Amino acid sequence: MKGSCHCGAVTLEVPHAPEWVGSCNCSLCTKTAWLVAYYPDDSVRVEGETVAYIWGDKMIGIHHCPICGCGTHWKTLGQDFGKMGVNARLLDGFEPGAVEVRLFDNRG
Ligand SMILES: [Zn+2]
Numbered sequence: 001m002k003g004s005c006h007c008g009a010v011t012l013e014v015p016h017a018p019e020w021v022g023s024c025n026c027s028l029c030t031k032t033a034w035l036v037a038y039y040p041d042d043s044v045r046v047e048g049e050t051v052a053y054i055w056g057d058k059m060i061g062i063h064h065c066p067i068c069g070c071g072t073h074w075k076t077l078g079q080d081f082g083k084m085g086v087n088a089r090l091l092d093g094f095e096p097g098a099v100e101v102r103l104f105d106n107r108g
Helices: 027-032
Strands: 002-004 011-013 020-024 036-040 045-047 051-053 060-064 071-076 083-087 100-104
Touching: none
Parallel strands: 020 100
Antiparallel strands: 002 011, 011 045, 020 036, 036 083, 051 060, 060 071, 071 083
16 A cells, blocks of 8 residues: 655555554644554555654654654654654545544643
């Protein structure tokens, strides 16, 4: 399954459509409205230049397209969870109402 940011400078390819996505209520996700699909690091292809935003406990880099601003994916820094997050909203044909949305309570 493929996807891209709004301007098309960043493209994504994931092995399959997400079965569910995570919606998180931390201070960042509340503002960015990501719906996150999780995949093994080595199964996702990201092409194009992205900028990483690193904040809080600095455990993950949250990437976005520097041209159109769409959040694209996040990756762990240092400690490896073996998984990375992809913003499912960028996947072609993604329909938020058609998948299970799991709410993560990370408001601190
Ligand atoms: Zn873009």
